[in-house]
Amino acid sequence: MKAIVVKPGEKGATLKDVELKETVGENEVKLRTLRVGICGTDRGIVTGKLSFARPPEGADYLVLGHEGLARAEEVGQNVDLKEGDLVVPVVRRGCSKCLNCKIGRQDFCExxxxxxxxxxxxxxxxxEExxxxxxxxxKVPRDLGELAVLAEPLSNVMKAYNELVFVQKRSVWNCDDSTFGCRKATIIGSGPIGQFFAMVFKDNGFKVTVVNRRDPNQIEDKISRVVGYSFVNTSKGLDDVPESDVIVDTSGYPSAFIPLLRKMKRNGVLLLFGTVGGEKAEITSDLITFFVEYxxxxxxxxxxxxxxFEQGMTFLSVWKSRYNGVLQDMITKVVKPEETQDAILEKEKGSIKTVIEWSK
Amino acid sequence: MKAIVVKPGEKGATLKDVELKETVGENEVKLRTLRVGICGTDRGIVTGKLSFARPPEGADYLVLGHEGLARAEEVGQNVDLKEGDLVVPVVRRGCSKCLNCKIGRQDFCExxxxxxxxxxxxxxxxxEExxxxxxxxxKVPRDLGELAVLAEPLSNVMKAYNELVFVQKRSVWNCDDSTFGCRKATIIGSGPIGQFFAMVFKDNGFKVTVVNRRDPNQIEDKISRVVGYSFVNTSKGLDDVPESDVIVDTSGYPSAFIPLLRKMKRNGVLLLFGTVGGEKAEITSDLITFFVEYxxxxxxxxxxxxxxFEQGMTFLSVWKSRYNGVLQDMITKVVKPEETQDAILEKEKGSIKTVIEWSK
Amino acid sequence: MKAIVVKPGEKGATLKDVELKETVGENEVKLRTLRVGICGTDRGIVTGKLSFARPPEGADYLVLGHEGLARAEEVGQNVDLKEGDLVVPVVRRGCSKCLNCKIGRQDFCExxxxxxxxxxxxxxxxxEExxxxxxxxxKVPRDLGELAVLAEPLSNVMKAYNELVFVQKRSVWNCDDSTFGCRKATIIGSGPIGQFFAMVFKDNGFKVTVVNRRDPNQIEDKISRVVGYSFVNTSKGLDDVPESDVIVDTSGYPSAFIPLLRKMKRNGVLLLFGTVGGEKAEITSDLITFFVEYxxxxxxxxxxxxxxFEQGMTFLSVWKSRYNGVLQDMITKVVKPEETQDAILEKEKGSIKTVIEWSK
Amino acid sequence: MKAIVVKPGEKGATLKDVELKETVGENEVKLRTLRVGICGTDRGIVTGKLSFARPPEGADYLVLGHEGLARAEEVGQNVDLKEGDLVVPVVRRGCSKCLNCKIGRQDFCExxxxxxxxxxxxxxxxxEExxxxxxxxxKVPRDLGELAVLAEPLSNVMKAYNELVFVQKRSVWNCDDSTFGCRKATIIGSGPIGQFFAMVFKDNGFKVTVVNRRDPNQIEDKISRVVGYSFVNTSKGLDDVPESDVIVDTSGYPSAFIPLLRKMKRNGVLLLFGTVGGEKAEITSDLITFFVEYxxxxxxxxxxxxxxFEQGMTFLSVWKSRYNGVLQDMITKVVKPEETQDAILEKEKGSIKTVIEWSK
Known part of the structure; x- marks a missing residue:
């Protein structure tokens, strides 16, 4: 069957014929791929910038793709799924040695x-399969259908949000009416991850500002109005960025978040999510003192x-119900497998999320 | 304007003309009542069984109704709402003395x-107003509309569920895939509260059983199929009740939950929600030993x-999106204010939730 | 070597010659037993009341004793202990299957x-070994020496206390100066477990009352004065038992704690620790309503x-430092191995903890 | 009476006659000062480096001193203390407006x-008073006496440690035997704060390394042996610094902790405690990626x-009992009030904590 593969040491991705493991064990499911999203990590792998990318042991190529959506075609006898069910696969598989992996939290693998x-x-x-x-x-809830291709990127946002809320229980952080209505979150970056953070914070009662070094494009503008957050172009100055209880960096650039840190309120949190290479920035002992004193x-x-992932599915259902059409709007392009390499290499201006359609 | 009132020491509820406070302070909102749900507490007040029911200080009657849904008609200048917004009012208002009330957790008033x-x-x-x-x-999200009359009863379920999940963090309670997919919850009672518990546990991944001393009626049967839980008639024996990690009692009868306790698994929780009067039951020191050893x-x-309440709104949006029509089905009767007394006094067979329509 | 053993189906304990496993693996330690405490569980086993007591698979007798204190005599190569170090062994060993056992919390084995x-x-x-x-x-800290024989019973108290404090974080439970100085704990039972609970609560800032159905004996009276708690004889009435935030039952008798439950304050906790057989008691739906409303x-x-265990060692060091002689006073009798059967069968009046001295 | 005062805008501290408020309210206590410790904050105030130092409203001088120990001389009628009791006063007093201050957590004042x-x-x-x-x-426990002058600096260490342990519950951080025996903590700085961190981590089961840019002095060497931690001179290279789960900076210098960050293990924590002015350091986006990926x-x-503070008292009792003489050793100098200015201005080589003796 066809697959998009990369080879270690070679740039670019190619559509290639590969073989699938045939048997379906009693705890396994054979799946037909419906859609796969493309993200910055894929770009990093194809351009050779992500040093940790590697094929499975013994293989000489890596099949790309971690934002999957698939349909069950053959279901092992111990599995609580039915043929035709839609599913999203978890990306990371644990080491089976450390305690976090043993309890299903391989995202904290040690x-x-x-x-x-x-x-x-x-x-x-x-x-294809x-x-x-x-x-x-x-398992994808019945109401979501193809929108569930957004579940994987959203899952990472959910983990970060859940960790934030947990950590903030170190002091009283809920407002005097028990909600988060008095709290302000500022998100750096307006890509799909930034949009998801904005929606999660918004739906949890926060006042939300998304910042970028440019004005919002048309889709971003629409989303910000439907969801109800502010968009600030920081290239024009930081005056419109509010004092914040949370600052989320989705960019990876210290130069993007360091200037905003002085907007942080007491007991605040800087959430680091973005990863990128090749930049340096300066911090001062005054900033460290500020972190301590605050x-x-x-x-x-x-x-x-x-x-x-499951909580992400819940939020997708909420947003489908509340934010008419916004999730569809975020999928700005659907391409065929043959068009993958181009879609990965060149992120179009104004695009948010590109997905590959493998099957319907 | 018209109001449904009860008088201390008198049984029954009457429709009466009352006066409304006229001014709207800067932090206040004038509201037009749309719908008010009726529940067991209302029944308890009207039949004189709830000893703690009492009018406000200085008043000689109590206006009934705590499951409200209303529309903003006049909004104080400091208020972050707009005319026309739908809202659900919180029921309890704190003592302003104890720490829990000071931080907005009057549900834990000391x-x-x-x-x-x-x-x-x-x-x-x-x-009326x-x-x-x-x-x-x-604030009611745009997608919910009149269904938000269910938010108040659901809010109490959310609190109980949140407390359960918090308490269970005393040990590893998530399953080896990080979800609650291996956990079983058994709910005693199939009224609106029982249904809400079933949906909340179901949507959080639990396997759910609802038990009652009779077979499900038609609506209960439909809901159980759409939501995906089992219904067990315990008058036929307890064999079909699974070993459970959680048992929720919505009945208030010790005779209902004590026989089920031996179905409890190690590290399990009995959640007490129901309140009712006039029953006695026997416990043994063996049961206490069981609680300790387990x-x-x-x-x-x-x-x-x-x-x-806010989290309840989120779940209502999810269920509206996922469980086609189930929320509407739960509202089995809509009555006029004039019909309130009858609706309160006689709960119809097969009914789930009756609401009074005050305005559209 | 000599050992105290019981045989399934036979009452009483006998001193018998048994063989020790000879080799010491690289993660193991050969230990000389110094002291072993006697508790109600030993009594239950010897009198045949504890149905779950059983020898290891393949053995036809059970060596008694779970409150141990021993000295390292031969240390495996991977072990971070030295010859001569004192140690207390943990009692329960996990199933290695459930998640709690996998992370070292076999006390929550599922x-x-x-x-x-x-x-x-x-x-x-x-x-002997x-x-x-x-x-x-x-490992026993240097300052404790033979007092560490108390670490095992205390460990169970620590677990219960830690669980209580964790669960109470469901609401604001610390007082308005951040301490527990405004909280009251009532302990039912004045045996060693009751005394340990009293000390742990006292050292964490609580006001503590210990109740029993009789007046304190001489040692209990001394401990209560040194530690600083009240002792109430409930056979004379409950008036002197204060309204309490925590009630700890160390007796196992429902008839002991049920009458005290109405002393419970809002958001309070009943901690069940005692286990005993053969008693029945009545509860009412009013009590259930009280649990819900409160x-x-x-x-x-x-x-x-x-x-x-480690936290227990810390508290033993504190009490040794603060409560001059109280820990020694709690060890009311030291017997030889030959005297074990008598010491187990007849608990002397006024005694608190009896220990067997195997070696010095 | 005599007091050590500073004046805004003037360097140095002077011994001066000041007046005491005379009356003792019903919730108040009149106290005779016994000992007051001197720390870096005092130095910062006296040398004018701490910009936030200021007298009370309306006063033209500030009485120095926040590490107090005093004896109750006159006790208000509502106060649960006796004449002669030793006490340590809390340093910060809340705003009474924010929720954290309302619940006694002014250390998190917003x-x-x-x-x-x-x-x-x-x-x-x-x-003097x-x-x-x-x-x-x-209240100071009976066993501590004058050593309780160490309670204030230790209290800050306790808060930081407690916060760390709370935050780390975001994943499984206890080892597979439930303790912290597999965890490693590296402390930057060997002053009194560094020593306290070392002892707290050690007593909680961690393997501890203290680092400084020089070899340990005689007292540090003794403490490290008694407590049982390693001391590494980082001016000779970082090879002996172990991979760590926690790095605590007590120095405030980014140049001290940034080079150590690559020693951090997955799910690790950098605890910032030290504050100092005037230094810059460089971070890279690779470091940010490391923080995210790990x-x-x-x-x-x-x-x-x-x-x-109360937990600090508990640890002081433990250390008094376990670490023979170490606490006394940490108080390297006792001076008279007249000698305060010199003691503040010049920290002697090899000294750890200097205290002023006001009374016995």
Whole structure:
């Protein structure tokens, strides 16, 4: 069958014929791929910038793709799914050695010996079919359908949000009416991850500002109005960025978030989500003193648990119900497998999320 | 304007003309009542069984009604709502003395000096209009409309569920895939509260069984199929009740939950929600030993915070999106204010939730 | 070597010659037993009342003893202990299947397939020597010496206390100066477990009352004065029992704690620790309503983790430093191995803890 | 009476005659000062480097001193203390507006409108007598006596440690035997704060390394041996610094902790405690990526609650019992009030903590 593969040391992705494992074990499911999203990690792999990308042991190529959506075609006898059910596969698979992996929290793996579909050590979902262990399949609720291709990127946002809320219980952080209505979150970056953060914070009662170094494009403008958050172009100055209880960086650039840190309120949190290479920035001991005196905390967050996927599905259902059409709007382009390489290499201006359609 | 009132020491409810406070303060909103739900507490008040029911200080009658839904008609200048917005009012208002009330968690009031709309010390929502402090108003998301009349009963379920999940973090309670997919919850009672518990547990991944001493009626049968839980008639024996990690009692009868306790798994929880009078039951020291040896915990839970209302709104949106028509089905009867007394006094067979329509 | 053993189906304990496993693995330690405490569980086993007592698989007798204190005599190469170090062994060993056992919390084992030294499925410490896995050995701090024989019973109290404090974070439970100085704990029972609860609550800032159905004996009277708690004889009435935030039952008799429950304050906790057979008591639906309306929670707690042992050692050091001589006073009798049967069968009046001295 | 005072805009501290408020309210205590410790904050105030230092409103001088120990001389009628009791006063007093201050957690004050004895807005304890509200007085256990002068600096360490342990519950962080025995903490700085961190981590089971840019002095060497931690001179290279789960910076210099960050293990924490001015350092986007990919969290921690003081007292009792003489050794110099200025201005080589003796 066809698959999008990359080879170590070679730039670019190619459509290639590969073979699928045939048998379906009693805890496994054979799946037909419907849609796979493309993200910055895919770009990093194809351009050779992500040093940790690698094929499975013994393979000489890596099938790309970790934002999957698939339909069950053959279901192992121990599996609580039916033929025709839609599922989203979890990306990371644990080391089975550390305690976090043993309890299903491989997103907190301590050994680093995990593998990740389409990224490191495990074939990804950009292929016509695959067989997977049901333990790693998240059932898609009936109301979502193809929108569930957004569940994987959203899952990582859910994990980060859940970790933030947990950490903030170190002090009284809910407002005097028990909600988060008095809290302000500022999100750096307006890509799909930034949009998801904006919606999650908004739906949890926060006042939300999204910042970028430019004005919003047409779709961003629409989303911000439907969801109800402010968009600030920081290239024009920081005056319109409010004092914030949370600052989320989705950019990875210290130069993007360091100037905003002085907007942080006491007991605030800087959530680090973005990763990117090649930049340097300066910090001062005054900033460290500020972190201490203000009880500031910083959280680096990566990956997501299956529970985060499930919660992401819940939010997708809410947004489908509340934000008429916004989720569809976020999928700005649907391409064929043959068009993948181009779609990965050149992110179109004004686009938010591109997905590959493998089957209907 | 018209209101449904009860008088201390007199049985029954009457439709009566009452006066509304006229002015709308800068933090207040004048509201037109749309719908008010009727529940067991209303029945208890009208039949004189609830000893704590009382009018506000200085008043000689109590306006009934705590499951409200209203439309903003006049909005104070400090209030972040617009004319036309739908809101659901929080029921309990804190003592302003204890720490829990100071941080907006009057559902955990320690002094007992709180008041509750339509129940004790505060006029309720069964009247054409009322003025309320915006701090206690929960905005209804656009997608819900009249279904938001279900938010108040659901809020109490949310609080109980949230407390359960918090308490269970005392040990590893998530399954080995990080979800609650291996956990079983058994709900005693199939009224609206039982249905809400079933849906909340179901949507959080639990396997759910609802039990009653009879077979399901037609609507219950439909809901159980759409939501995906089992219904067991315990008058035919307990064999079909699974070993459970959670048992929720919505009945208040010790005779209903004590026989089920031996179905409880290690580290399990008995959630007490139902309240009713006049029954006795026997426990043994063997049962106490069982609770100790099995690390069993029991949680009595009452009322809800504003945050629980907000989370309830989120679940209503999810269920509206996922469970086609189930929420509408749960509202089995809509009556006029003139029909309130009858609707309160006689709960029809097969009915789930009756609501009074005050305005459209 | 000599050991105190019981045989299934036979009452009484006998001093008998048994053989020790000879080799000491690289993660193991050969230990000389110094002291072993005697508790109600030993009594229950010897009198045949504890149905779950059983020898290890394949053995036809059970070596008694789970409150151990021993000295390292031979240390495996991977073990971070030195010859001569004192240690206390953990009692329960996990099933290695459930998640709680996998992360070292066998006190929350879900399968029930654990074993317990001297109780079920594993030889105990009432013998001259034994070999044990270092993972289950808690090092005794230098200052404690023989007092560390109290660490095992105290560990169970620590677990229960830690669970209580965790569960109470469901609401604001610390006082308005951040401490527990405004909270009151009432302990039912004045045996060693009751005394330990009294000290742990006292040292955490609570106001403490210990109740029994009789006046305190001489030692109890002394301890109550040194530690600073009240002792109430409930056979004279309950008027002197204060309204309480926590009630701890160490008796196992429902008839002991049910009458005290109406002393419980809102958001309070009933901690169940005692286990005993053969008693019945009545509860009412009014009591259930009280639990619901007051947000009361009940926690059954059994066993302890290694971390609880370590925290117990910390408290023993504190009490040794603060409560001059009280810990020594609690050890009311030291017997020889030959005297064990008598010491187990007849608990002397006025005694608190009896220990067997195996070696110095 | 005599007091050590500073004047805004003037360097140095002077011994001066000041007047005491005479009356003792019913919730207050009149106290005779016994000892007051000197720390870096005092140095910062006297040398004019701490910009936030200020006298109380209306006063033209600030009485220094926040590490107090005093004896009750006159006790208000509502106060649960006796004449002769030793107490340590809490430093920060809340704004009474924000929720954290309302629940006694002024260490998390959100408004910044708190005051701090001897630092900003409130007279300190370097004077012969003072009157204070009992709410802010921590009773000293009988066994501690004059050692309790160490309770205030230790309280800040306790708060930071407690926050760390709370935040780390975001994943499984206890080891597979439930303890922290597999975790490693590296402390930057070997002053009194560094020593306290070392002892707290050690007593909680961690393997501890203390680092400085020089070899340990004689007292540090002794403490490290008694407590049982390693001391590494980082001016000779970082090879001996172990991979760590926690890095605590007590220095405030980014140049001290940034080079150590690559020693951080997955899910690790950088605890920021030190504050100092005037230094710059460079971070890279690679470091940010490392924080994200490794789920690293950073916690800035300041001040302490009364509960932290109480827990500090517990640890002082433990250390007095376990670490023979180490606490006395940490008090390297006792000076008279007349010698304060010199003691503040020149920190002697090899000294750890200097205290002023006001009375016996």
């Amino acid at each position: 050994t680093g010996e995990f593998i990740e579909a389409g990224i490191r050590g495990m074939q990804g979902f950009m292929r 695959f067989v997977d262990d049901a333990k790693y399949l998240v 009880n500031i905390s910083v959280i680096g967050s990566v990956n997501a648990s299956k529970l985060d | 002094t007992g000096e709180f008041i509750e709309a339509g129940i004790r010390g505060m006029q309720g929502f069964m009247r 009322f003025v309320d402090d915006a701090k206690y108003l929960v 690390n069993i915990s029991v949680i009595g839970s009452v009322n809800a915070s504003k945050l629980d | 399968t029930g397939e654990f074993i317990e030294a001297g109780i079920r499925g594993m030889q105990g410490f009432m013998r 034994f070999v044990d896995d270092a993972k289950y050995l808690v 947000n009361i929670s009940v926690i059954g707690s059994v066993n302890a983790s290694k971390l609880d | 408004t910044g409108e708190f005051i701090e004895a001897g630092i900003r807005g409130m007279q300190g304890f370097m004077r 003072f009157v204070d509200d009992a709410k802010y007085l921590v 789920n690293i969290s950073v916690i800035g921690s300041v001040n302490a609650s009364k509960l932290d």
